[in-house]
Amino acid sequence: MPTGKETHTDQAKPHRWGMVVDLDRCTGCEACVVACHAENNIAVSNPEEAARGRVNHWLRVDRYYEGQFPDVKVKYRPVLCQHCDEAPCEPVCPVNATYHNPEGLNVQVYNRCVGTFYCANNCPYTVRSFNWFDPQWPEPMQLQHNPDVSLRPGGVMEKCTFCIQRIKRVEESADAGSRPVADGEVQPACVQSCPAEAMVFGDLNDPDSKVSRLAGDGRATKLMEELGTKPKVVYLDRAR
């Protein structure tokens, strides 16, 4: 680059973004779900399409019942793209629309996607959603659109980006100020909204970051880790 200043990413190890979700704090309130919609211009379908399973969520809260009355337990778990280091969705894409970027994000390039659905079929977490139609935004709903996030047309697969637009904004402002990105400075919409502060986001390459420290907690587990996907979302199990 024709510049005297070195950017943070040039001098240090690149960031490796990851998330920790503390299930002991999570209440299953789904604030994260709507925050994600509001941030990422996710299309709303309609009852007819919803009945055919065509609802788009980048982040969902799984709910499972265990046991029988009166000893019933409900398990809530926010599930988003796990940004796997060995992502099953990546090698199957015939047009390389989904790949791993240097910061560890599993990226979906919308304009490469031709909608083969292979990635979604191969995702064990079923976190990918498909735009079956061009999204409808009756006037003046477009005023709410986040200009930092592309509007995806019909025929395109999409999924959680860890709010890459927020990562970019923070990295850029850090670059402009010639300083490193501070821990906790990047907050995806779900993390920022979570009332119980169950979600934490940060750099897994920084051993002192909050997310790295929590990922080493005794309660830490990863979802379907046995598949060898190496997810970058860590769950802290409910304490008992």
Add this chain to the structure above:
Amino acid sequence: MKLHFLLFLAVTVSVPAVRAEQPILFPHSTHINKVHLKCIDCHISADTRDAATIPGIRKCMLCHAKVATDKPEIKKLAAIAASGREIPWQRVYGFEKAAAVKFRHGPHARHKVPCATCHGDMPNAITAQPLVKHNMGTCITCHRQNNASDDCATCHY
């Protein structure tokens, strides 16, 4: 199927660099060479923000309420200002929505990319015209030459 594919390339890759018919013959050359304005005097956030911005008609009228009011183009300008509208400038650069590109001027200015690299010789141009062809090739070539990131997610998200 082959025919389709070829046509498809023709449509998406080449953004037509047709001359834009601008509503007013705004001479960039006069403003830069004679009035000695800098690019960022009007495109105020070209060096810091995402968008360079096009000045509103009020900015034009700051000077042209009194300067050169007898010229036909300035009369056109005054008429638009009086109607309570903005000048319907034609955009000459930009990305289609489907391209899903997030271009930001700020980092390019910060890394000292000259305006002319992407916008051509505006100091000697009259109206805004697509002097430089913008496509992914132009971007990637420059990024690679200057050791900037060529990760897809740098621009597409």
Add this chain to the structure above:
Amino acid sequence: MERRNFFKILSTASAGAVATSCGTSTDALIPLLVPEQDLIPGVEYWHPSVCTACPSGCGVLARVMDGERIIERISVERSTAGKTEKLRQRLAAIKKLEGNPLDHVSGGRLCARGQASVQSLYNPDRLRGPMKRSGVRGEATFQPISWKQAIAEASDQLLKIKAEAADRIAIVTGPGANTRTLALRGFAKAIGAPEPVVCSVASWAAERKAAELALNWQGLPFYDVTNARHILSVGADFLGGWISPVHYARQFGAFRQARTEIRGYLAHAESRLSITASAADQWLPLKPGSEAQFLAAVGRILLDLNLAPKASSVPAGVLAAFRGFDLAALIAATGIDERRLRQAVEQLGRSEGPLVLAGASSIHTNSVDAIIASHCVNMMLGNIGAPGGILPPAKAAIEPLTNPRFAEALSQARAIILDEANPLYTAPKSAHIKEALTKAGFVLSFATTLDDSAAWADLILPAHHSLEGELAVAPSTASRVSLAVGGAFVQPLYETQAVPATLAALAAGMNVTFQPATAKEIAEPLLPKDLPWETVVREGGFHADPGLPSVPAPKSKPAAKAVSSPATFSVNPAKFEGDGPFLLQPYLSPQLHDGSLSNLPWLQECPDPASSAVWSLPVEIDPVTAQKLGIASGDNVKLESATGSITVPAYIHPGAVPGVLSMALGGGHQHFGRYASGRGANPLEILALAHEPATGDLATGATRVRLTRIGPGKDLIQYSAEDKEERPHAHR
């Protein structure tokens, strides 16, 4: 061009004809003069405001950036003068709401409803300007009318009715405490009308009344969840649809995992597996309406076990009452296994930081008794005014309205003014709201979107959305004097007007002196001397530090004298109306709240935490009952009370309390925009007209119903149909 439309385009025209954004074709739409001169594309501005999706009063920050919309206007240019032209307008638009980190309610966080409230601002079904009824009342046919004419007609009508019977002008509003409420109250006083009445199933009247009777506190008690160690919550879904979900969820997170070596333990007693029950370490499934008996048993067992260290602070009469209870009968009434109940109480009593948190998420005829009992138990535990206990409410910066008897007020009314209230939806059919709306001489509504009740208005004078104007909100629960304020930072989209301004115009038209108070006027007498108003506006509100001399001290008596007399303490059994074998338990939806947010598609498509239903809300039936009646998830069933019936999809809920049919509110709107109209059913519709006697609040949980299977249905749309995990997540 979009490659996915490629074949489509090939079939209609040659590819070259497709205009791109870089093309030369002249735009059909001409940009209008941009009023926001400083609006730079891509630059975000953050403005403080307040969320009004519920009355909690969460301070928010709105992210404002440039946006573009298409408007129509009459041309002023000479060549096209008088013709309608379509214009593209650039304007400041709210892109997102986040919690305001400086605010003590939200603390920088926000719930699903708050996140979605931008969609009520940009809702396509908002009313564009004043409307006048053109058909028969209730037919919902309207025609546009000018503000000037609308105000003239409305003030004319009101003036006429005021002259004949000013006391029969009913002003009906929601449970909030904000600049709008204050203006309504002032207007009512100015024209000699009775004080506005509250129309809501979430006004927390029982919680207020119990605090007043037991502790002599005015307002909602503040539970210090963060510093407690063991909480027994009873009847209050405090993480879901209770008083201040964001505030309590924040506290809950800290209660669980913010302290080293201490993890808060939550036991929850409620007649529904709510999200609080799911988050709890232990759920005690109560029989509906047995909260009072349960809490009486808790107090009694604590006393028996000598685990009530501050029993002496409880008036002797009350203690005697606790000691005199027939424990076996109380336990039997709750439906909980005795051993389990005793264990739960002992755990509570042996904790170093026990706290009992009680409320009425489902309102019963004895809800006030239950909450008073909880205050007595807290007294025994030494929790009143103590850290990790229950703290007195601060003096409310704006007093909320508390009279919930809207059905009564409406039945008498000659003129009806509706603001943020939808009585036709909120009241059961047996309250005869439709008849009252038909009979009234004049019905005026300030609705922003045509809703069930506004459909019966003669005139609709649409209000600004709360994000479009200046407002101040007193949070529903606060231990210090607080006010959240928002400025006007985006221009109103349509020909609407702030309610205080509309009321002032109406008053002027009626020749009555009335000047609504501004946020500044409300706040200034409460502000510490060194806190200028400008700072309050910049920070989005204020939260007084304790001990500041200029802040009025909370009006509360010392804890020792708390219970005014033993006479206020009794534990009555809940009464149920009708003769069906099941109890109907409508509850506040974590998404759609009391139905006032049903028109927001984000919330319609946010899965219901219990059933995972989207775009529909089912009735939750326990598996045993379902099997007996041959009902499967997705079947349509009929719920029939003595006053009516509704048809709804069934969801077989593995955690439903046998014999209790729970159903979230939100469906069954006749009119409420494209996303809610005609969707689902409203369980409130078939409730019996039973009331909580101490407050006059509608007892939402007091109706018996019959349940019959109709047949297979298509209305239950589940985002995730699986109830059990296919391969339970293995712990490391």
